[in-house]
Amino acid sequence: xxxxxxxxxxxxxxxxxxxxxxxxxxxxxxxxxxxxxxxxxxxxxxxxxxxxxxxxxxxxxxxxxxxxxxxxxxxxxxxxxxxxxxxxxxxxxxxxxxxxxxxxxxxxxxxxxxxxxxxxxxxxxxxxxxxxxxxxxxxxxxxxxxxxxxxxxxxxxxxxxxxxxxxxxxxxxxxxxxxxxxxxxxxxxxxxxxxxxxxxxxxxxxxxxxxxxxxxxxxxxxxxxxxxxxxxxxxxxxxxxxxxxxxxxxxxxxxxxxxxxxxxxxxxxxxxxxxxxxxxxxxxxxxxxxxxxxxxxxxxxxxxxxxxxxxxxxxxxxxxxxxxxxxxxxxxxxxxx
Ligand code: PEP
Ligand code: MN
Numbered sequence: 001x002x003x004x005x006x007x008x009x010x011x012x013x014x015x016x017x018x019x020x021x022x023x024x025x026x027x028x029x030x031x032x033x034x035x036x037x038x039x040x041x042x043x044x045x046x047x048x049x050x051x052x053x054x055x056x057x058x059x060x061x062x063x064x065x066x067x068x069x070x071x072x073x074x075x076x077x078x079x080x081x082x083x084x085x086x087x088x089x090x091x092x093x094x095x096x097x098x099x100x101x102x103x104x105x106x107x108x109x110x111x112x113x114x115x116x117x118x119x120x121x122x123x124x125x126x127x128x129x130x131x132x133x134x135x136x137x138x139x140x141x142x143x144x145x146x147x148x149x150x151x152x153x154x155x156x157x158x159x160x161x162x163x164x165x166x167x168x169x170x171x172x173x174x175x176x177x178x179x180x181x182x183x184x185x186x187x188x189x190x191x192x193x194x195x196x197x198x199x200x201x202x203x204x205x206x207x208x209x210x211x212x213x214x215x216x217x218x219x220x221x222x223x224x225x226x227x228x229x230x231x232x233x234x235x236x237x238x239x240x241x242x243x244x245x246x247x248x249x250x251x252x253x254x255x256x257x258x259x260x261x262x263x264x265x266x267x268x269x270x271x272x273x274x275x276x277x278x279x280x281x282x283x284x285x286x287x288x289x290x291x292x293x294x295x296x297x298x299x300x301x302x303x304x305x306x307x308x309x310x311x312x313x314x315x316x317x318x319x320x321x322x323x324x325x326x327x328x329x330x331x332x333x334x335x336x337x
Contacts, residue, residue: 001045002075003053005037006060013058014039020056024048029070031077040065040076042226067215067261069222071230077263083231085203086160086179088123090233091265095326095335096294098124098162098205098267099319102309103131103139104146112301114153116316121323121337124180125150125159126296130166131308132186139307143170147177154179162205171196178202185210185237185272188220198227205267205296207235210248214257221264234258234266235296236287238273247275247312250283255290266291271298271312280314281322288329297322 003017017039018028026043041048054062065075082091090096099117104110104127114125129146131139142149150161160179165171166187174181180203187193188209197204204224208217221232236255238248250273258266268287270280284295300306300313314322323337330337 001041001062001064003039003041003062004060005039005058007036009037009058013056017053017056017059020051020053021048024051029076031079033078036060036078038076038078040070040073042070067218069215069218069262071225072218072221072232072262072264074261074263079263081230081263081265083203083233083265085124085162088160090203090267091293093335094123095288095292095330095337096124096267097122097297097323097326097337098126098294099297099299100126101128101300101306102271102298102313103128103307104142104149105139105307106142107149107152109301110146110149111153111156113299113316114157114159116301117299117319118157118159120316120320121327122297122319123159124162125153125157126162126182126298127153128308129163129174130170132164132166132184133308144173147174151177165193165197168193168196171200175200175202180205180233182235183207183220188212188217191223194220194223195227198224198229201229201231203231203233204229205233205235207237207269208239208251208254211240214254214261218258218262221262232264233293234262234264235269236266236273236292237269237296246273246279248273250274250287252283252286252290255287255292259291265293267294267296268292269296271296271309271314275309275312277303277312277314277318280312281325284322284326285329288326288333288335291333 029040131141162180164182270283
């Protein structure tokens, strides 16, 4: 439930409410907006049954929160959250593009890519060091060696870096290098992994599971947030449907639905959603128009030779054109790219 305070509430009234709730063994989450102050309550409400919270000084009303996710819920936090990755702000007035190869293949490839995407306007470099491939015989990633190349690319370009983690061990290793963890679609409900990254304060890009509902996705975010890490950015990357023309089906409606249900920023990954280069520009524009906070785009210096996801990767020139194409659309929706 949430306790909505009156607009003229003073700090000591807020403190009194919080102490009473916490004295009953429940957790509180204070959200101070420009208009209203909200105290979110997590735990067994029945412990407050004899408290008459409505009658405390400064309390306006009590609103039940029926959804199982609380910290990720817009009712708990009415203002949109901004997540800082290095010095890049996600969820504000900038439309953020993260780009880079599906997998880090060698030092030259990642460093060259970092320079070209930066020139085009990307603000964050992506690259996979641990690759959760469908076949165990496909390239599995360079692991820590790849992370070192990514860190070198950051040193040269200043771009913060995001890498996927797939196991508890990879979290421990990647934490030494990355500015943002990525949880891939296949691990969205790997709850032990989610809890582990929840114990760090490194921002997380949480991809939607292949067949996950929006509620399941927000509960996955809740797993991370409930451990203390509130720096979560959601990423819609297409879901499994009956359609085979594209690799997955981009659920564009997830953007306004998430904006209504949650305060967390949302990214769109049209590369994995479509699996096909020719559709990326249209869906990037659609995502921007629908209210996404940014995009993740796979870029490879030579997609024909990519060790993974070549058919959906843009060569640098196409990526540059995409950024140019998006700029006037960003301006139209009041964002800067
Ligand atoms: C990726 O971003 O490289 C990736 C594997 O994506 P997803 O988890 O969305 O399939
Ligand atoms: Mn990929």
